[in-house]
Amino acid sequence: MITLSSDFGTPYPAAMRGVLSQRTAARLVDVAHDFPRQDIRAAAFWLHETLPYFPSAVHLVVVDPGVGTDRNALAIRAGDHVLVGPDNGVLLPAARRLAATTSASEPTIGSGLDAYIIDDTQLDPPAVAGHQQATDPSGPSSPYTTFHGRDVFAPAAGNIHEFGLDRLDALAELAFLEPTSTVTPLTLPDATVADGRATGEVLVVDDFGNVITNVPGSFLADCERVRVNGEQVPVATTFGAVPVGEQLATVGSHGYVELDVNQGRGDETFGLAVGASVTLESA
Amino acid sequence: MITLSSDFGTPYPAAMRGVLSQRTAARLVDVAHDFPRQDIRAAAFWLHETLPYFPSAVHLVVVDPGVGTDRNALAIRAGDHVLVGPDNGVLLPAARRLAATTSASEPTIGSGLDAYIIDDTQLDPPAVAGHQQATDPSGPSSPYTTFHGRDVFAPAAGNIHEFGLDRLDALAELAFLEPTSTVTPLTLPDATVADGRATGEVLVVDDFGNVITNVPGSFLADCERVRVNGEQVPVATTFGAVPVGEQLATVGSHGYVELDVNQGRGDETFGLAVGASVTLESA
Amino acid sequence: MITLSSDFGTPYPAAMRGVLSQRTAARLVDVAHDFPRQDIRAAAFWLHETLPYFPSAVHLVVVDPGVGTDRNALAIRAGDHVLVGPDNGVLLPAARRLAATTSASEPTIGSGLDAYIIDDTQLDPPAVAGHQQATDPSGPSSPYTTFHGRDVFAPAAGNIHEFGLDRLDALAELAFLEPTSTVTPLTLPDATVADGRATGEVLVVDDFGNVITNVPGSFLADCERVRVNGEQVPVATTFGAVPVGEQLATVGSHGYVELDVNQGRGDETFGLAVGASVTLESA
Numbered sequence: 001m002i003t004l005s006s007d008f009g010t011p012y013p014a015a016m017r018g019v020l021s022q023r024t025a026a027r028l029v030d031v032a033h034d035f036p037r038q039d040i041r042a043a044a045f046w047l048h049e050t051l052p053y054f055p056s057a058v059h060l061v062v063v064d065p066g067v068g069t070d071r072n073a074l075a076i077r078a079g080d081h082v083l084v085g086p087d088n089g090v091l092l093p094a095a096r097r098l099a100a101t102t103s104a105s106e107p108t109i110g111s112g113l114d115a116y117i118i119d120d121t122q123l124d125p126p127a128v129a130g131h132q133q134a135t136d137p138s139g140p141s142s143p144y145t146t147f148h149g150r151d152v153f154a155p156a157a158g159n160i161h162e163f164g165l166d167r168l169d170a171l172a173e174l175a176f177l178e179p180t181s182t183v184t185p186l187t188l189p190d191a192t193v194a195d196g197r198a199t200g201e202v203l204v205v206d207d208f209g210n211v212i213t214n215v216p217g218s219f220l221a222d223c224e225r226v227r228v229n230g231e232q233v234p235v236a237t238t239f240g241a242v243p244v245g246e247q248l249a250t251v252g253s254h255g256y257v258e259l260d261v262n263q264g265r266g267d268e269t270f271g272l273a274v275g276a277s278v279t280l281e282s283a
Numbered sequence: 284m285i286t287l288s289s290d291f292g293t294p295y296p297a298a299m300r301g302v303l304s305q306r307t308a309a310r311l312v313d314v315a316h317d318f319p320r321q322d323i324r325a326a327a328f329w330l331h332e333t334l335p336y337f338p339s340a341v342h343l344v345v346v347d348p349g350v351g352t353d354r355n356a357l358a359i360r361a362g363d364h365v366l367v368g369p370d371n372g373v374l375l376p377a378a379r380r381l382a383a384t385t386s387a388s389e390p391t392i393g394s395g396l397d398a399y400i401i402d403d404t405q406l407d408p409p410a411v412a413g414h415q416q417a418t419d420p421s422g423p424s425s426p427y428t429t430f431h432g433r434d435v436f437a438p439a440a441g442n443i444h445e446f447g448l449d450r451l452d453a454l455a456e457l458a459f460l461e462p463t464s465t466v467t468p469l470t471l472p473d474a475t476v477a478d479g480r481a482t483g484e485v486l487v488v489d490d491f492g493n494v495i496t497n498v499p500g501s502f503l504a505d506c507e508r509v510r511v512n513g514e515q516v517p518v519a520t521t522f523g524a525v526p527v528g529e530q531l532a533t534v535g536s537h538g539y540v541e542l543d544v545n546q547g548r549g550d551e552t553f554g555l556a557v558g559a560s561v562t563l564e565s566a
Numbered sequence: 567m568i569t570l571s572s573d574f575g576t577p578y579p580a581a582m583r584g585v586l587s588q589r590t591a592a593r594l595v596d597v598a599h600d601f602p603r604q605d606i607r608a609a610a611f612w613l614h615e616t617l618p619y620f621p622s623a624v625h626l627v628v629v630d631p632g633v634g635t636d637r638n639a640l641a642i643r644a645g646d647h648v649l650v651g652p653d654n655g656v657l658l659p660a661a662r663r664l665a666a667t668t669s670a671s672e673p674t675i676g677s678g679l680d681a682y683i684i685d686d687t688q689l690d691p692p693a694v695a696g697h698q699q700a701t702d703p704s705g706p707s708s709p710y711t712t713f714h715g716r717d718v719f720a721p722a723a724g725n726i727h728e729f730g731l732d733r734l735d736a737l738a739e740l741a742f743l744e745p746t747s748t749v750t751p752l753t754l755p756d757a758t759v760a761d762g763r764a765t766g767e768v769l770v771v772d773d774f775g776n777v778i779t780n781v782p783g784s785f786l787a788d789c790e791r792v793r794v795n796g797e798q799v800p801v802a803t804t805f806g807a808v809p810v811g812e813q814l815a816t817v818g819s820h821g822y823v824e825l826d827v828n829q830g831r832g833d834e835t836f837g838l839a840v841g842a843s844v845t846l847e848s849a
Contacts, residue, residue, distance in 0.1 A: 001304060003297070009773035011598035011612050012819070014569070018619030021567060021595065028595070029304065029311070032294035037774070038829070046294050052412035053301030053433065068804025079412065100413030129618035129645065130666030147819025150619065207292035208320070238351020253295070253430030263321070284587060286580070312587065312594070315577035329577050335695035336584030336716065362695065383696030490575035491603070521634025536578070536713030546604070 001057040002161055005031040005047060006149060007038060008062065015147070016060065016154040019126040023158030029054075038065040040090045042204045042274070044186055045212075047094035049254045051081070056165045059094070060157040061085035062149035071184075073118035073152050075160060075177055077168050078107070084118070084157045086148070089186025109183055116177035120152045123159070123176040191215040196282040202272050203256070209265025212258050213278045217251030225283040228259060228270065232283050239263070249280070284340040285444055288314040288330060289432060290321060291345065298430070299343070299437040302409040306441030312337075321348040323373045325487045325557070327469055328495075330377035332537045334364070339448045342377070343440040344368035345432035354467075356401035356435050358443060358460055360451050361390070367401070367440040369431070372469025392466055399460035403435045406442070406459040474498040479565040485555050486539070492548025495541050496561045500534030508566040511542060511553065515566050522546070532563070567623040568727055571597040571613060572715060573604060574628065581713070582626065582720040585692040589724030595620075604631035606656045608770045608840070610752055611778075613660035615820045617647070622731045625660070626723040627651035628715035637750075639684035639718050641726060641743055643734050644673070650684070650723045652714070655752025675749055682743035686718045689725070689742040757781040762848040768838050769822070775831025778824050779844045783817030791849040794825060794836065798849050805829070815846070 002020055006013055013033045020028055031050055035043040043063040051059055064071075064086040072087040078099035083091040099107035109115045156176065163174055172179055191200030191214045198215040205211055220226060223235045226249050233247045239262040242248045247269055252258035257280065260266045267273060285303055289296055296316045303311055314333055318326040326346040334342055347354075347369040355370040361382035366374040382390035392398045439459065446457055455462055474483030474497045481498040488494055503509060506518045509532045516530040522545040525531045530552055535541035540563065543549045550556060568586055572579055579599045586594055597616055601609040609629040617625055630637075630652040638653040644665035649657040665673035675681045722742065729740055738745055757766030757780045764781040771777055786792060789801045792815050799813045805828040808814045813835055818824035823846065826832045833839060 005294075010600055011571075011616055014595070014597040014616040015619045015819075017595050018616065018621070021593070022619070022621050025593075027304070027308075029297070029300050031297040034293055050294055050297040050301065053298045053305070053409055055301070055305050066804075066806065068802075069806055081412075097413035126619055129647075130663035150819060236351075238349075240349065240352055253298075253433060288577075310587070310591075312580070312583050314580040317576055333577055333580040333584065336581045336588070336692055338584070338588050364695075380696035519634075521632075523632065523635060536581075536716060 001027045001029060001055065002157055003029045003031050003051070003054060003057055003059045004033070005035065005043065005060065006033045006062040007035040007043065008033050008149065012147070012149070015150045016062075019150055019154040020060075020158045022127055023155065024161050026058075026158075026161050031059075035063055036204075038063065039274075040065070040088050040186065041188065044090050044093045045188060045203050047090070048097055048188065051083075051094045052097050054081075056080035058157045058161045058165070059083045060149075060153055061090055062153055063090050064088065064148065067148055072180075073120065073148065073156065074180075074183060075116045075118055075156060075171070076109075076183070077114040077116075077171060078112070080165060080168065082157075082160050082165075082168060082171070084153050084160065086153075087117075087184050089184045092183070092186045093188050110181055114171065115180050115183050116171060117180045118152060118156045119176050119178055120156075123152065123155050125151060126155060189214055193219055198257075198280040200278050200280075202274050202276045202278060205267045205272075205274060209267045210252065210258050210260045211266040211270055211272045212252055212254065212256055213280075215257040215278065215280055217255045217257055219280060220249060220251055220257060223282055227281040227283045229277075229279055233259075284310045284312060284338065285440055286312045286314050286334070286337060286340055286342045287316070288318065288326065288343065289316045289345040290318040290326065291316050291432065295430070295432070298433040299345075302433055302437040303343075303441045305410055306438065307444050309341075309441075309444050312340075314342075318346055319487075321346065322557075323348070323371050323469065324471065327373050327376045328471060328486050330373070331380055331471065334366075334377045335380050337364075339363035341440045341444045341448070342366045343432075343436055344373055345436055346373050347371065347431065350431055355463075356403065356431065356439065357463075357466060358399045358401055358439060358454070359392075359466070360397040360399075360454060361395070363448060363451065365440075365443050365448075365451060365454070367436050367443065369436075370400075370467050372467045375466070375469045376471050393464055397454065398463050398466050399454060400463045401435060401439045402459050402461055403439075406435065406438050408434060409438060472497055476502055481540075481563040483561050483563075485557050485559045485561060488550045488555075488557060492550045493535065493541050493543045494549040494553055494555045495535055495537065495539055496563075498540040498561065498563055500538045500540055502563060503532060503534055503540060506565055510564040510566045512560075512562055516542075567593045567595060567621065568723055569595045569597050569617070569620060569623055569625045570599070571601065571609065571625065572599045572628040573601040573609065574599050574715065578713070578715070581716040582628075585716055585720040586626075586724045588693055589721065590727050592624075592724075592727050595623075597625075601629055602770075604629065605840075606631070606654050606752065607754065610656050610659045611754060611769050613656070614663055614754065617649075617660045618663050620647075622646035624723045624727045624731070625649045626715075626719055627656055628719055629656050630654065630714065633714055638746075639686065639714065639722065640746075640749060641682045641684055641722060641737070642675075642749070643680040643682075643737055644678070646731060646734065648723075648726050648731075648734060648737070650719050650726065652719075653683075653750050655750050658749070658752045659754050676747055680737065681746050681749050682737060683746045684718060684722045685742050685744055686722075689718065689721050692717060692721060755780055759785055764823075764844075764846040766844050766846075768840050768842045768844060771833045771838075771840060775833045776818065776824050776826045777832040777836055777838045778818055778820065778822055779846075781823040781844065781846055783821045783823055785846060786815060786817055786823060789848055793847040793849045795843075795845055799825075
């Protein structure tokens, strides 16, 4: 199985599906192609929340504001999963969680996680019908071409899948993978919880305006109300527990405290955007 | 085959795809994940129109304004199909149609349709990589967790599929299914047609602003014009039959009378929203 | 493999997936269902850019402003691919490119491309659960019904796939396919390049506002700057090469000159819409 995630919108992901289909009969499953554009942290959050529900797979991820620069292309092995994407940190939170099943301490590169730089000069480029000569500067191997998802990451993901999800400890046999011990770090920020008070921030706002914080859901255990940046709101397990248009604090399916409005937009009503500070106090 | 339908937007459905993939190699086919949010009737309409085109399958449906309340989770067997989703009526119009191939009279629970309450305490929860302890209140079996699509409906749908689409008369063997004779009813409203006059209402408005009524398409047979709430509009089999920006009445692919505007929005031009009354008269 | 492309939005494509699944276990891969509505040229462009990355497949395409008129339904064989859709030109640019791998000169109908009119009276209609009688004017074979994607193109695509992608030279054996030598033409416009000056036009604007012209990317080779309709802008291989909000000219993944804004909308900043003239000069 290969999952696909990107901020490409449409129809660009179709070319990746085509290239993958050239190389493998693996099931292709879309995670999302409408991640907030070029927002590494939001993509990292959603991957951290969704990929752990998949069985052993290759996860192709293209949220890549640095495309065209000299940032590396990476493959990271985490347990029986491999994540393929740009070296900008987007893969790491999910990779650490995918590896954690087989590790007591927090996995790091070299300890629980194996990282490889993808050398695209060692990778067969995609076959493409009716294309110009390989020497054409607009051809698929041109330095101008900016679609690494199609021309680098998809071929690498397809080849890794065909190499075998049951042979991931031998990945270094693939000529296009060079082991590396350093990658661009990314850690989603942790909230501080002490004395009935949690200090954190807004990680993402979802499609519906629900404000997802980094405060663990356990903070709300046994609370009936909570003060959010000073303002008192009810704690509920369902939107329907408050009238239409009213605020509530709940625990989202990701396990974090979420600030919502029943049939409304939490981001607007609470006045909170991505990165904003959030203080929660027992009330 | 398992179809997926929800009002989740993105990327939440990805976690359901992951959980299903843990349990089955069945083909996963998306119906839609952008049904109007929490609109049971609109989802029921679209399922009634699309599911009958599928071969034998499990249909996973999550449009669930009552999530977090004590509403039941259901599985309904209809012919060689099973629908899995919340007990709020959303499954029923499609279920009755799917069962109708093998039944002369309108199918009901107990006569053509078998209904089961899903007991999630009898269902293995999803495997999830790197998750907190099961006792963590933010864990997948927590009462706070509000993602029944991932944690209840998808596991049930996957298990039912693996039980066997050719053994659906033995579904009660599954420990997590308890036969029930009562479910929350839902019937899409019927129009009244008599004496060249049809009185109905707007069922849904589609993405393009096309106004879909509950008046059977046969009402327009042999009409060249029709009065819509008193206003005369041409009847046509194609948008192109009227100038750009002009109104028309036609029969949509679902078989109902649709009020459209060539390259415009019917809902705005006709001034009609979901639930509005519509009277059609031969003109 | 069968790919699906349309301007249907959602959930209409689900019925096509159902009908295809009735006839074939082939992998179904979505290209896009949000092509600009009824825009034959935009769809033709995107198909020309994405389909060449697929292995041998049937490509189902429904962008069909003439539905309900007497326009023909077509199947075009191009190499080891078959394109199925309306006879309005939308299939041709992709078909010519898919056939070009096996042909030195530009493929045409009869020379590299085989075209067939689909006779839907020779095609088994979709099975549909619980439907009204076949004589019901709202039934699937009714002249009122406007969903040729579900009722004509999907059945034809499924049957062609099952006939065999390795037997495409015998397609005429299918009773519903009638060879034809004439189809509605469509050629995407070419730019004129001479003396350091390119005169072309805007082919499409993508989701992000990037302006895609028909000027070959090779025009920018060795340029550091280019004048766009008189205005000087930098040439870059990556958005990040210019400050946020600034214009750039680059070569998109499709190989054409693209006019973009770093983290902004090129269409608005350059003041260019689909079909607008673009003159580029070395600067």
